[in-house]
Amino acid sequence: xxxxxxxxxxxxxxxxxxxxxxxxxxxxxxxxxxxxxxxxxxxxxxxxxxxxxxxxxxxxxxxxxxxxxxxxxxxxxxxxxxxxxxxxxxxxxxxxxxxxxxxxxxxxxxxxxxxxxxxxxxxxxxxxxxxxxxxxxxxxxxxxxxxxxxxxxxxxxxxxxxxxxxxxxxxxxxxxxxxxxxxxxxxxxxxxxxxxxxxxxxxxxxxxxxxxxxxxxxxxxxxxxxxxxxxxxxxxxxxxxxxxxxxxxxxxxxxxxxxxxxxxxxxxxxxxxxxxx
Ligand SMILES: Nc1nc2c(ncn2[C@@H]2O[C@H](COP(=O)(O)OP(=O)(O)OP(=O)(O)O)[C@@H](O)[C@H]2O)c(=O)[nH]1
Ligand SMILES: [Mg+2]
Numbered sequence: 001x002x003x004x005x006x007x008x009x010x011x012x013x014x015x016x017x018x019x020x021x022x023x024x025x026x027x028x029x030x031x032x033x034x035x036x037x038x039x040x041x042x043x044x045x046x047x048x049x050x051x052x053x054x055x056x057x058x059x060x061x062x063x064x065x066x067x068x069x070x071x072x073x074x075x076x077x078x079x080x081x082x083x084x085x086x087x088x089x090x091x092x093x094x095x096x097x098x099x100x101x102x103x104x105x106x107x108x109x110x111x112x113x114x115x116x117x118x119x120x121x122x123x124x125x126x127x128x129x130x131x132x133x134x135x136x137x138x139x140x141x142x143x144x145x146x147x148x149x150x151x152x153x154x155x156x157x158x159x160x161x162x163x164x165x166x167x168x169x170x171x172x173x174x175x176x177x178x179x180x181x182x183x184x185x186x187x188x189x190x191x192x193x194x195x196x197x198x199x200x201x202x203x204x205x206x207x208x209x210x211x212x213x214x215x216x217x218x219x220x221x222x223x224x225x226x227x228x229x230x231x232x233x234x235x236x237x238x239x240x241x242x243x244x245x246x247x248x249x250x251x252x253x254x255x256x257x258x259x260x261x262x263x264x265x266x267x268x269x270x271x272x273x274x275x276x277x
Contacts, residue, residue: 008167011060011082015074015106016089017098018042018066021118025089025150026050026063029159034180034187035063036194042067043197045190047077049181051174057164058172069098074105083109084168087159088142089116092123093132103140112166114140116159121149184264185212191259192228192272195252200240207233208241209277223267226260231277238274249274 014022023035023044030050036043044065052059062083068074086106091098106113115136117129126147133145144162182190189210196208209231212242217224232238242249253270261268 005051005056005172006169007056007058009058009170009172010084010163010167011062012085012087012163013077013083013111014061014063014087014089015069015102016066016116017060017069017091017102020066020089020091020094021150022063022066022089023048024153025087025116025118025148025156026061026252028150028153028156029059029061030179032179034182036190038194038226040197045193045246046186051178051180052160053172053176054164057167058174059163059167060173065072069102072101072196074102078105080111083111085163085166086111086113087116088113088140089118091128092117092119092179095132095135106168107140113140114159114162115140115142115145117145117147118150121146121152121154139265184215184217187263188212188226188256188260189228191263192230192252192256195255196241199248199251207237217264223269224264226268226270228270230274231273232274233277235276238276 013024018041019039021037023037026035026048027033027037027050030052032050034050035048040066044063046065048063050061052061064077068077087107088102100120120126125130131145136142136145143166146155146158146162148159150156174197189212192210193208211229211231213227213229215224215226230241232241242250249272253272257268257270260270
């Protein structure tokens, strides 16, 4: 007689204000660096999917940009999208109108919520969280609450364990080796944005559009050329981006090149054009 194997699959939405550590958590959950993270606000720009496989379990994690909560667009996420679980990520006991907005929306859907209290490595006396946990209990009904440090990889596996228990009994949606929905072009544009964020210390990174032209990795040639277009709004922004003696642009290129080569496992050359739009 054939042995019947049960498969479990579910979609898990990661929500929370900017900078709470959602993308850091996604990378830890899928054990791969697929989302960029930074200490600056509004780092993530697109929803990023990461797949975690374990035996007959498959979890699709969806990391969201924190800024959507500020701009009242969180509810758009739920249109025509089915989520099985929500991870609501908080930065220790920080709570203000953004968290209020988020719970107003998620309380409308009967989706199980897991509260994630992140950055506990920054608290020496954990008991200060107790009154906050009581406060959250009065605000929202959740199925579990976990305290973690995404940065230090503390208690991440507890999240998987809780999710496994409530994952729907469904066939897997993705092939086993599928890790992310991001195209290589999108990942490269995210790498470049990371270094622009790093070397430019004002609001410019948020008004730059990065377009990586589609390319095919060829095993025949030693290096691959990657063409990148950066769109800025003003000539002054272009100047800042290039820097004195092109210092900043060279920095961004050399740092990005290194990361992209690791990601593609291939030597590349990068050409960046800055255009006004
Ligand atoms: N100390 C500490 N820092 C953390 C932890 N998790 C994340 N961080 C830091 O918090 C900052 C923001 O992390 P991200 O993962 O980019 O935050 P995010 O929620 O994805 O932010 P947006 O994409 O803007 O919505 C980064 O500097 C991380 O290194 C943690 O557990 N402890
Ligand atoms: Mg992020």
